[in-house]
Amino acid sequence: MPRIDSVQRTDKKSAILDAAERCFARSGFHGASMSEICAEAGMSPGNLYRYFRSKEQMIEGLCERDLAAAAHGFDALATAPDLWTAFRALAHMHLVEEPRDSCAVWIETLSEVARNPQIAALRLRTDNFIHEKLLGALKIAQSRGQTAPHADLERTVQFMMTFADGLMLRRVRDEAFDPAPHLEIMFEVMRTMLLAPLLPSNDNIT
Incomplete structure (x- = not known):
């Protein structure tokens, strides 16, 4: 019972x-x-x-539920045969397939950070979690030789998190907005950031 x-x-x-x-x-x-x-x-x-x-407890419950799902996806990256394909699929699920209502709640919590200490603390914990998981995934890629040996992983993570917030804001603001092409832009920029030391410089391109 x-x-x-x-x-x-x-x-x-x-x-x-x-x-x-x-x-x-x-x-x-x-x-x-x-x-x-x-x-x-x-x-x-x-x-x-x-x-x-309280409503704050509900926001916390929503965040914890989302993070549990995200953790499962990130953990699967460690054993994925093709990490970048798996990484792209995970990003597509969270930034393209995610219901627009969920994006709206995410943006709503962002707007509360400056005036609600409880929400601010929750967002900090959430951001730290996402940062840790993204950095861990990139370290796996680096250990497999899929990034430049001295690529700035921290800078790449900061870019991804900022880009993702902007992508969700655009989805909430504009119902006609298609995030899929912009996700491709994110991965193109990431590729440049992570592989630039391995790519020929512009000076060598004729």
Whole structure:
């Protein structure tokens, strides 16, 4: 029975997070009220508060769920026969296939960083996690000889994270925006950053 209760609790929390994500995407973090989230989840306030006491806790739950999925994808890179193909597929899943509502919530949390210390701390933890995983993937590529020996991996990671934030902002701002070609641009720039020491300089190109 305790195991069943645990599964049911997990399912309830997941349903609430799904409802909260839709509300945050539709109304924004401040615009979405707890009563709106209750209605979206089909739950009474008393029942919902048993799982989440605040909107900040819901944002944290959404981030933790996303990071767990991301961690699984990054871990798979370590054993992928073709790391760059796997890396490209992972980036496509998170930056192109990711539902627009999820991108909207991500951007919403960015806007809260300057005025909500709890969200700021969560975003810092999230950024550190992503930074660690991206850097780890690039170190694997470097160990396999798939980057220049002295490529600046840290600089490349910073570029990817900044580019990804901008890509998600464009998706939220413009429904007609197609992120796929821009993902290709990101990988082209990454290739230059990671392989430049191995490529001929412009002075040698005639």
